[in-house]
Amino acid sequence: MSIKYSLNDVLIESGVRDFREIAICADWTPTDKHKTKMEKIFNSADGRVSGRLKSILAAAAAAAIIFGVLAAIKPVRDGVASFFSGLFTKPAHTVTDTDTTAQTHVTEPDTAAETTAPDTAADQAGAELPDDARGLIDYMVRNGVSTAAWKKLRECGDGVDVCLDMLKTEEYGTVTCICSAFVSSRLYNELKYGVGWSTATANMAPYLYNELASGDMCPTVYMSECAQHLREYFSENVTTEKLHQDYPVTSKVLSAYGGEYDDVYDPKSKTAAENIRRLCDFKYDEKVHKALLNYEAFEYCAKAYFTETDIKARAVMSVVCAEYIRNRCDDGKASKSSLPLKLLLGEQGYTKLFTCGGEILKMSRVDEEAENYSQWLDAFVSDLKAAAQFWPESVFEAELTELHALLDNAGFTGYRVPPQRDDEIISAINDAISLYNAVSFGAAAEGWCDHETGYRERAEEGTPMTAEMLEHLAPFYTYNGDQPRLYLEEVTLSPSTRGYGEWLGHYCGVLPEDVVRRLLRDTPRFIIIGDSVYLNVFTTEGTEYYHALQGTLGYVSGQDGKIVVTAVVSRRFEEYSYESFELEDGGGALKLVGGTFYEKYLMTDPEKITRTKAAECVYEVLKAYSSLYNGDVSVAASAEECTNSALFADPGYDRFGSGEREYYTGVYTGELALYEYADGGIADLMLSDGGPVSRAYHNGNDVIAIMPGAAEATVNLKQGPIYRISLIEFCDILKIESQTADTVTASLQLEREENGKTTVGTYTFELEMRENNYYGWRAILVGGTFLDLLSK
Amino acid sequence: MLLFMAETLDLPQRRKLERLYAQYGKKMYAAARRICGDLAEDAVQNAFVSIAKNIEKTDGRDDDGLAGYVIAIAKNEAYDLMRKTEKTEDIDSLPVTDPFSDPAERVFERDAFEAAVKLMRGMDDKYRAPLYLVCVMGMSIKEAASSLRLREKTVGVRVYRAKKLLADKLKEAGYEY
Known part of the structure; x- marks a missing residue:
């Protein structure tokens, strides 16, 4: 390309990229001093700033505080993670409690905690800490994790119980983060310092798994160590059966981190479905593999293969079938085993699937009457076709001759181009x-x-x-x-x-x-x-x-x-x-x-262009409708910026009327396509006071604020939400009823949900091709039953 | 000072300043905090005083141009707060030839452009900020010096050095323009 750039382009582009990479200090709430200074900068000495502007500023400050709390989740989580990272890795100072309850005879590395969690501003200000566990957790959610608060929580006799209770009911990220970390740390110390098995241990163990799954704060080494301790306690105190029945998640922890732990896991006691899933979820296990080579497993796999959607599980099933047939029909000459499952589960699963397929074909010559085999084979060929498109035919000709013949017989020629x-x-x-x-x-x-x-x-x-x-x-x-x-x-x-x-x-x-x-x-x-x-x-x-x-x-x-x-x-x-x-x-x-x-x-086909333009219009209108009524507005940068932008927006702010209101806001990224694609007055109607949204203009961006009470209707296609469907797909979905050079009438079946009630109906769209100097030709929605819907 | 600044702005200008604060304040704070830590709020305040002085320069700028500008100013204020005394720049080697006499001239191919962007992002802000103000924001050396609270000669030298640095590095990397 001969396109060239200037030094100015370099400077602007580097500035933009820098800007994008700057992570907002979401936990920053401007200090009073800062607010005062900024107000001095903004406000005039002669009081010319209107009362409304002042109210906007006040509202912005309030919104910033509100948002600060919401956005604090991540920083608080980070803070907790940091807190525990130090706690887990620094040498622990053991303190042994004398209480006999499960929760209180735990030891904790106090000094490590003290060195990794500085006091919060609230602590420094001498704020009084709550006395109860729930109050302390709430305090940490608001003010961050501090040594003093953590220490006091640890001193609460019911700390673990309260945390476990909150973990069951709370979905709020910071709460679950703190509680889970607290429980995990107690468990860690309980195990590490040998206070013995307890019911509380078993109850707490699942949170080890959660901690790891969330990837938030527990290093793998810590998990392994915990799993090791757990194994020891289980082997001494808990039967395998009890472990499976009463503590399934704990069992999962051990499965994931236990390596070989024969006493805990016995593949024979599992169903084929569980064993398949176990292989898919965790890792290759020779014992599980062998356990699958029986008729029950073969039967299960041959049937389940048709409905299974997980490709990994299908691959496992195909191998199970192949190996079962092979073993059954082995005449002694072909004594080598087929490809081990562990290879199949690797990145090159498809390659192995091909090879396994060859094995299956060989076996089929002597076992064509195996139950469900022909059905299974058809499905396998179908999969094979999909996979073969990624491989040149030469690979099949040279290395996979059996499969090549199979694909030939099926009339397949769509190999990857060399x-x-x-x-x-x-x-x-x-x-x-x-x-x-x-x-x-x-x-x-x-x-x-x-x-x-x-x-x-x-x-x-x-x-x-x-x-x-x-x-x-x-x-x-x-x-x-x-x-x-x-x-x-x-x-x-x-x-x-x-x-x-x-x-x-x-x-x-x-x-x-x-x-x-x-x-x-x-x-x-x-x-x-x-x-x-x-x-x-x-x-x-x-x-x-x-x-x-x-x-x-x-x-x-x-x-x-x-x-x-x-x-x-x-x-x-x-x-x-x-x-x-x-x-x-x-x-x-x-x-x-x-x-x-x-x-x-x-493309040049005028009729097709018109149809595509019509589809584009309907597509954008539906997206706009969904966005505006559903409150699902794409946000250009961050919700925080948008909140402030909307509140500062001028003059659109007036459209909201006066008084205190709540806002969900977003910078315009296309949701207001109604302005561009629907006939003029409709968008104004939707965006007017009392409508589902309001719109303001700010600094080159449209800012919309959605009134929560009005955001209650959605429309979906039979194929799914509009945002999951591409325009190209939508072109095929939209039914064109009639078409001239400059008009199109189309129809579409939509599921409309309003106030919890779903109705299915066919809506029509009357479109007119219009030329715009800026956009060129574009279809505009001018009538039809969907437009009536918007006008209500 | 602050009051004086406010009085010189008319209502639309003040609103513009408020919007800039709403739109970029948090990122400015974040950028400044990396440099001067707890002094970041002061840096943001000072930056807005500086932006207010040249509020008309923001007219007609798109978001891309403004983002670079406000961040550059915030960073500069942060550095300013950090340094005790401003070192006098060596002004003996004033430019003989300007490597990019017309910053709007399209001289970079795509690959050179990408390389230049990378180099620019790695360049010391003390050079980058004056260059941005002069080239992109169209400020005179005097205006840029006022914004950055530097001497005019210092700004002139830094603008030249920034260009030369970029030109030399590009040449060194084998890019021609």
Whole structure:
């Protein structure tokens, strides 16, 4: 690409990247002194600041405090983690309590705690600590974990009980974090300092597992050590049966960290389903593997295979079946075992699955009557087809001949295209993208437009070239039927080093001719004067949106003379989308003829374009509806910033009316598509006072505040929530009832949930194609039953 | 000082300042805290005094441009609070040729651009902040010096050195522009 950047671009980009990486001090609540100083900066000495502005500032301060509490979860969690990290790793000072209760004869490394948890501001201010455990936990949630508070909690006789109780009922992150850490630490010390097994130990043990699963604070070494202690206590005090029955989570801890612990885990006592899951969840275990090689397990696997969705479990099941058949039919010659399951469970599971499949096929010759076998085989072939698309046929021909024959019989030809052709494919895709960049942003491919040595100049009035250029450009600058408005200062031209004939000749080899001709003709970025070509670079913003292929190719499957490729395409430095490319393989140059990139950016079928535009409109309106009614608003930066932004917003703030209100806010990231896609008054209606949302304008961003009471309706498609469906998928879902050149009527079945009641109905969408100077052609929602819904 | 600043702003300007605080205050605080710890709040306050002085320079800036600006100012104030005395810059070697005489001129290919961004992010803020103010915010050396509370000559030298540093490092890494 010949796009170039300036020193200013470097400075801005580096500033933006820095800015993005700065993590907000979410736990910072401005001090009174700071607030006073900032108010002095903001407020005028003559009192010209309105009362409303003052109320905004006050509300902002309040919101900051509220948000500070909410955002404190992570810092507090970090604080607790830090606290315990020190507690677990520093040498412990043993203190032995004399109480006889399970909770109080625990020892704790007091000094370690004291050195790792500084007193909080509240402690330093001499705040009185609550006396009871619940009060202390609440205190730590509010003020952070301090040595004094922790010590006092430890001194509470019912500390562990209260924590266990709160862990059962509380979902609030900080509470569970503190309680879980407290319980774990007590258990750790109870085990470590040998106070013996107790019911409390067993009750506390599950939280070891939770701690580890959350990845928050317990180092693996600590877990292992705890598991070791637990094993010792269990072996001395608890029967295996009791462990399984009464303490399943503890048993899981031991399974995960116990290594071989025969007394605790006996595979024979497990069902096949449990053993399969055990292999999938944890790690390879020879005993479990062997336990699965029986008829009951085979029968279970052969049946469950069809409904199992976890690919890992399916792989295990396939091996179990294969090995069972093999063992049963072994005539003594094929005495070597099939591939061990532990290999199958590795990263190259698919490769092993293939090999196992070969084993299965061999066995099938002598055991074709095995129960469910043919069904199982069909399903296996189906899986095999899906997997084989990622492998070149040559691999199958050379190494997996049995499977190759099987796939041949099934009529499969969609193997991965040989990697040797990847460069050719990448080159073809890059070529197609480069034409898109040229006609969309005036950014030609390397060697096609020399921005560096060629001149870049602004068009000047009165020259013959300008006259021709104006003639070319005028249609693109017509707006709402007005006379063409073209400001020459908006036009910056770079001459192409190739003539129009060369452009046409080259790119017709990359894309269908009608596509190329239309792209080169219908754009203000590509100006043809005689055979000369000029790229209209337009604005600096435009050049930053160019597209480029990123990384390596994903899925590369070839079938019936076509190659289908998936790859990541970048836009504007850091935006990425996953696109597909369908290339025609005529034996010579590859030509892009389909796929999502082609359909979204290059396609020429006017009817299809209209349908896609219609789908895009409905898609955006539904997303907007869901967002606005559901309160599910994407937030540009952080909720905190948005809260403040909304409260500072002006003049939209007035739309909310007056008085104290609660707000959920977000910076506009597309939710207000109703303004762009729905007929004018609807958006205003929705956004008016009393509607579900309110909107304000702030510093270039729309800020919306959702009134909680009104956020109660959602619409979902049969296929799932709209946000989980891509536009390309949605194009197929939307039913087009009728279509003309500039109108579309479509329908869609929607599940609408309001006030807890769900109704299913078919809604219609009447759309009109309209041209906008900024967005180009776009479908606008102008009628239909869904619009009526919005108007209610 | 603070009151004086407030009186020189009209209502829209004050509102703009408030919005900047709402939008960037926490990040400014975070950036400053890394440098001057507990003095971060003071740094933010001082930064806003400085921004207020040049509030008109923020007109027409997009969020990207403003983000870099406010963070640069906050960091500078944080450094300012940290240093006891301002060292006098060596001004003997004033620029002979400016490596980037026109900061808006598009001279970097994509790879050089990425390298330059990386270098810029690693550059000492004492060089980067003046460069940002002068090149991106369009301030004169005098205005930048006022914002950064540095002498004009110091700012001039730092702007030059920042450019030279970038140019030299790029050249060293084999990038041409």
